[in-house]
Amino acid sequence: MGGRRPRTGHDWKLLAEACTALLERVPELVDEHLRRLAEHSPVYGQVLPYDLHWRESEEAMRIGIETISAPRDSPRRDLAYAEEAGRRRAQQGLPLELLAHAYRSAGYLVWDSLLEGAAERERERLGALVRSATIVWSAVDAQVQAASDAYRATEMELRRRTDEQLQALLDALLEGRQTPGLAARAAAGLDLPEHGSYAVVVLRAERRDGREETFHRPVRGAGFRFVWRMRTDCEVGVVGLDAGVGLDRLAELLDARCAGPGGISPVVTGLSELGRARRLAELALRTCPPDATRVVRFDQRMPTALVVSQPELAARLVADVFGALLELEPADRAVLLETLDVWLTCEGSAGRAAGRLYCHRNTVFNRLRRLEQLTSRSLARPRDLIEMTLALDAYRLSPPPPLPVPSSRGSAPSTPLGA
Known part of the structure; x- marks a missing residue:
């Protein structure tokens, strides 16, 4: 990995000597490295405590320098450490671009220090380092790639876990559970106000084998904020309504963008009322015949809702x-x-x-x-x-009546539809 050349010959010997000498300067290099990172972005200091960042950078730089001059078949400790660092930075919330920048910045610092040390001693050592540049930068590139891959994998796993937690909170609200503190936790997790104007939308969806239930994070539209919960036979949406935005605009938006019938609940005044709103939205949907394509409001279908309920x-x-x-x-x-x-x-x-x-x-x-x-x-x-x-x-x-069951005495009389 990283396109290593065979680790033999005079050039490699000189490179190994330069790396060994540079190891003595690692604490000094780490101080300079963290100073440069702080100048590049204040986020490093906001996310990572300085002492912890210093120790981790010192270990990473020492392992990286040792790897440059290590025998070709030796274990890639630098890549293992980079993967661990990538997972750790994802959990700490450091942006991926800052993680990659930190590795490349450290690579430039180490390379410049190697060249400075060689220039002070002899031209032969400087020439050997220049010819070994591919080895050094291939190692840095491989470390960046390993750290980035581990970061992305960890980020996806963290997002999945978070989505599962938010999904459970949303389901509990839509089921109408009255658990103490539930609405407050959901408000914090979903970044929605606990008290405000909300409606619930239920859209009919064709049942498909193997279709998974999914959760979509909040998205904002013109006057609305949607949180969708996709289920096997319907799609449930919690809609936050901005001030002055009513159900007419919501119905128009859904009619224009959603295929198939749906039901909209009346407006409720907080997350704790979403269970009642969902039941009324489902009842509104039940007032739609099988061939319907419109999204209907419960408050405009109440007589029919009484019938189907x-x-x-x-x-x-x-x-x-x-x-x-x-x-x-x-x-x-x-x-x-x-x-x-x-x-x-x-x-x-x-x-x-x-x-x-x-x-x-x-x-x-x-x-x-x-x-x-x-x-x-x-x-x-x-x-x-x-x-x-x-x-x-x-x-x-009404659903169609069951077919009459034939008997040995003859056909049973037909049953009126809906009876």
Whole structure:
């Protein structure tokens, strides 16, 4: 490693003598080395206590000088020490570029000192050092590479551990745990205010085999700060809202950037309320039919949310309101329910509904009258209209009924959808 030449001959002998002589000056070189580092960046002194830094630099420089003149097959103590130093500096939080600079700065200092010592003695020694420059700088480059690789590996491991800790804190908040101090610890770890305006977003995601649950660190957008938690069947986002930013802007942003349906909770006033917000966001998502593509707000879907939150009552409502309708042929039933849905969307305008359905407005009226006959309800009566609207939501959002189980006595009667 480092492109070493064979360690034999007169040049190597002179190099070894120069290195041996330089070892006596290591304390002096370390003082100069730390002075130069302090001039280069004050971060060294902020991260590393001087006495500890001095001892570690002294050991690294001594090992490095001994390595330059060591026999070719000797163990690379300098690389082992560089790896250890890289791991240590990552744990201490020293930036990687400052770690690499420290190694190269020490390399320049050692090389200049070797040249100065040779020039004071004889030209032959100076020439031997110049011819050995590749050996010296290959060793320095190998040390920088070893320290950097170890630093990056340690940094990734530290980040993984930190992410796991933050993930656990976020999960505890979203589950609504009331552990003392939980919100404060999460606020410090996620760099979010403990008290402030938050919403929770739940986006539907297709289940994929082998998909891992992941945690994404906080990212800031225009007026928002997102922390995402990716799970196997959904994506959960905690959204910090800046002052003056409301849910309308959040819904617009998510609609523009997120594929598939989603639910947005009402605004809550602190991290400790995220559990309740998550449950309401999930309930908002449940109000979206399977083919939906919009992100909806809970506070704009509360009647439907009431329906989907009570599946047993929703099934009874469907059976009570649409009982006779469900006995029709599927195609006939679908036409009538689609007409009701479009008429409601058009705020009771038969003309607008006819335009969307590509039929005459009288056809819309005829279909609605047939619905009233089948349901024994009038769309002109507010209470009946509410029941039919909620029953339609329940019908569209209820899971399909199980298939009837054949018996030896013949086919079982079909079960109305949602019953």
